[in-house]
Amino acid sequence: MVRDEVQSPAVGRHESREGAPVPDQPRIEHGTDAGDRTFRCESEMPVSKTEVADWHFRAGALDRLLPPWQDVRVIEDSGPLRPGVETVLSVPIAPFVRKRWRARIEEAVPGERFIDVQVSGPFGAWHHRHEFLEIEGDASSSRLRDSIAYRMPMGPLGGLGAGVVRRDLAKMFEYRHYRTAADLRRHADAGDVAPQTVVITGASGLIGTQLTAFLRTGGHVVRHLVRRTPDASAGEYRWDPARGEIDASAFDGADAVVHLAGAGIADRRWTPERMKVIRDSRVDGTRLIAETLAAMTTPPSVFVSASAVGFYGNRSERVDESAAAGEGFLSDVSVAWEDAADAARAAGIRVVHPRIGVVLTPKGGALEKMIPPFKLGAGGPLGSGRQGLSWIGIDDLLGVLHRVMIDDRYVGPVNATAPEPVDQRTFAKALGRVLRRPAIAPMPGFAAKILFGRMAGPLLLEGVEATPTVLADHGFRFETPDLESCLRLLLDGTPPAG
CATH class of the missing domain: 3.30.530.20 (START domain)
Structure with a gap:
């Protein structure tokens, strides 16, 4: 050779x-x-x-x-x-x-x-x-x-x-x-943790697919709750939260439940009917699982039920898990979403609510939608650019979900966000640098409202900088704690230094 x-x-x-x-x-x-x-x-x-x-x-x-x-x-x-x-x-x-x-x-x-x-x-x-x-x-x-x-x-x-x-x-x-x-x-x-049996909802989604792969390659057994006809050989069980139906045998012998399912926040314009679907898909599914677990003689030891940083509403100041709920539709949904797990809490099951920020991956979500205009040189901040953006790389999110699942110290809300939140203008500049494109084409607030309707305010023109105090207190290690290292890893394959 x-x-x-x-x-x-x-x-x-x-x-x-x-x-x-x-x-x-x-x-x-x-x-x-x-x-x-x-x-x-x-x-x-x-x-x-x-x-x-x-x-x-x-x-x-x-x-x-x-x-x-x-x-x-x-x-x-x-x-x-x-x-x-x-x-x-x-x-x-x-x-x-x-x-x-x-x-x-x-x-x-x-x-x-x-x-x-x-x-x-x-x-x-x-x-x-x-x-x-x-x-x-x-x-x-x-x-x-x-x-x-x-x-x-x-x-x-x-x-x-x-x-x-x-x-x-x-x-x-x-x-x-x-x-x-x-x-x-x-x-x-994670230390000397025995292989876990984990039930996941929302397993076909962006996060659920990667979480399943991460857990299985780590030696854990993963079961899925699905709405379609299940494939028993693939570890699938049926549920229909809208009808209040669930195959409770999915939880037999399980160690943990990770509940990620919910209708897409930004998939469609926010009509009153769509907003009801967004709320009900989260609250009804969470309540159904919580009540099913509470009725078991030997339930899983932990229920990881997703929430979102929308809990805090639109804030100008940085917040952590100690902050009270904010105002607005997303905050109201998040509060009801977390409260829907009360039956499991009352039954003595450890319940964790990862309040998830904007998940970064070019495979989907917000970043996937931002990349094409930025590559064309038409990217820039939205509205004033001063609104907070609490982000997390998808691989760090998998690490958070895994950690709160196996570590008994985690109970209640946990901000699943990177330790360095930014404002929208800073995010746009960082993405432009990584893509080697200018980030000087802002979208005015009125244009966002015309294009996206009612969702433009809560999703694009408002925000919050949420910090992960609970994760920090327990020594959680981020792969990409800063925005630019995260974007470089995801978009050009450059591993973070150190």
């Missing part, structure tokens, strides 16, 4: 703020071998070889490893790794052009390695070997190595795009190794 480039040499380890070993940047090599192009990425993981291998072999690993800035769509997921299974992805190969990539697991040796090969797809050939390696004399850490032999498509013409592929591979695998290590560190931070 000829190795013609080495990037990000690993030279040891540094210490995190909590003193735990943090891997340095991965060692990346590009080369050629018998006509094939080669790529290798290797880095240190903060847990044992067995734990790294188990993480990869469990269902959910693919969802956790897909780079958030790429619009890769899973068409068929093979689930847990085993020889012969195939996964199908839809991948972008040019603006407005997509191609299906079918990959087959050629070899899978639990605890050691697995190999996937391209059956059909964007490359002329693809052979990817994943290896999990011990570090001599250090059983508490290990090394992850990805080795790829590939050929560009279209013969000599394909070589014209080789530089882009090299860059994209390095960027993608640096992110994949970071995400693997970060997730494993989250689970290790």
Whole structure:
């Protein structure tokens, strides 16, 4: 093999703020071998070889490893790794052009390695070997190595795009190794916690999908409450909160319930009918679960029932969990939403209300909607730009939900927000810097009201800067505590420093 480039040499380890070993940047090599192009990425993981291998072999690993800035769509997921299974992805190969990539697991040796090969797809050939390696004399850490032999498509013409592929591979695998290590560190931070059985509502949504993957790769068992006909083999149980119907057997033997379901706040214009749906979908579902749990002889020990920073209303001052409820529709909904869990509280079940801020991910939500106008140079602050914006990166939110689920110290409201909330103008400037675009095209308040109607005020022109005092008091560690590091990780794959 000829190795013609080495990037990000690993030279040891540094210490995190909590003193735990943090891997340095991965060692990346590009080369050629018998006509094939080669790529290798290797880095240190903060847990044992067995734990790294188990993480990869469990269902959910693919969802956790897909780079958030790429619009890769899973068409068929093979689930847990085993020889012969195939996964199908839809991948972008040019603006407005997509191609299906079918990959087959050629070899899978639990605890050691697995190999996937391209059956059909964007490359002329693809052979990817994943290896999990011990570090001599250090059983508490290990090394992850990805080795790829590939050929560009279209013969000599394909070589014209080789530089882009090299860059994209390095960027993608640096992110994949970071995400693997970060997730494993989250689970290790939990200490000696036995695998939990967790019931999730809203599991098909933006947060629920990633929470399911995060928990399953960590060795937990996840069940879903769904409104459609359930697939029992996938751990699904039916409920219909509008009708007051629920399959209570979903909770038998469960350790925790994480309730995320509720109609979308910004999916449609706020008519009186839509506002009733927004409220009822949260209050009725929460009350149904709380009363069902309260009636059980041996209920789950914790009910994590989502809420929102809308609880605080529109404020000019910073607030934490000690602040009283604000005024307005979103505040009224949040108060009723939290109160609907009272039956579970009265039954002695630990109830936690994560008051969730604006969840950042380019896969959906507010950030997904902001990116296109910013890329066109038409982005900027909304209204005055002085309204507060309490944000949190999606991976930190998963960490919060996991932590409050397993840690008995958390009871009642917990602000699920980053420690550095900003105003809308600061957010727009940070997004513009990361996307390398100006952020000087504000949307006046009157225009927002014309475009979005009644929801424009509470969702766009008002806000609050909510700080996570409870999380801070209990030593919760954020991956991306500042806005720019969060945006850079999500939008260009740059891992946070330190």
